[in-house]
């Protein structure tokens with residue numbers, strides 16, 4: 001029987017692989033289990049993983065308590081449709097960005113190394129919640145392993161540089177440090193060696209306060225070329241271009257919003273289901289209710305690539321903004 005695993009599974013699996021401590025492994029494994037649809041085809045897999053989980057849990061309890069408490073600050077529970085971790089040198093405005101974009105209030109200060117532990121906050125893009133995680137700076141003098149693990153577990157990294165302070169050097173240095181620890185932006189996949197963690201990455205050039213800095217940004221874009229295809233000029237404290245950054249993050253996470261339409265009723269356009277790009281009617285059905293998945297015969301779709309209300313099969317690939325009526 002086919003297992004039909006959703007794309008979320010493979011992401012979660014990658015994060016599980018990247019986990020180091022038994023505590024972290026157990027948490028990632030629980031997350032992995034939650035992505036597996038419950039049907040006959042996945043019985044074996046689920047049983048197998050549950051056995052592994054109970055072994056890891058007892059291992060974690062036997063381990064040193066002090067160590068796990070130390071790690072827990074760097075263990076940010078994933079919430080919302082995706083987790084974005086901000087990465088960069090000190091003083092570029094990572095905390096200011098998280099403050100401007102989310103409900104969180106990490107400390108922002110004119111001197112480096114104000115942020116010691118990761119601080120998560122929720123950002124809204126349309127009605128989709130995306131988690132941003134502010135982090136201590138990534139610094140060549142001392143690379144904290146827990147910070148690297150935090151980055152490995154994320155869905156996307158937002159590299160932040162300061163347009164007013166040698167942004168190209170900052171970007172190159174950050175990328176080099178990450179690469180050294182086998183964390184590679186997905187768009188540079190070709191350069192990944194061995195078992196690197198590949199994740200989507202975009203760049204925010206912060207402190208682009210005025211047209212003078214717009215010009216600097218244009219120069220930076222020119223220099224960077226195709227190395228960093230998605231780079232957004234922003235100013236956290238003005239604020240400037242924050243909506244553009246929000247949507248760049250939404251796109252970078254490869255998310256789509258799908259609206260459920262009950263038969264003979266209007267769709268609820270306020271609360272989208274958030275799926276990964278490439279998801280099918282079948283994935284959507286499994287998200288709405290597992291009962292739907294079993295009974296699903298076809299669906300009607302309003303949106304991209306279909307005529308209004310077109311009847312489609314289970315394998316039909318959905319697009320951002322589609323309205324779907326499931327038929328059982």
Ligand SMILES: Nc1nc2c(ncn2[C@@H]2O[C@H](COP(=O)(O)OP(=O)(O)O)[C@@H](O)[C@H]2O)c(=O)[nH]1
Nearest residue numbers: 091092093094095096108109110207235236237
């Ligand atoms: N001019 C300007 N200053 C900013 C901007 N964003 C942040 N800053 C300032 O840069 C300094 C460092 O910011 P912070 O968020 O603490 O940097 P972090 O170390 O990367 O978290 C603070 O003095 C902020 O007020 C911006 O868009 N423009």
Ligand SMILES: [Mg+2]
Nearest residue numbers: 094095114115
């Ligand atoms: Mg900070």
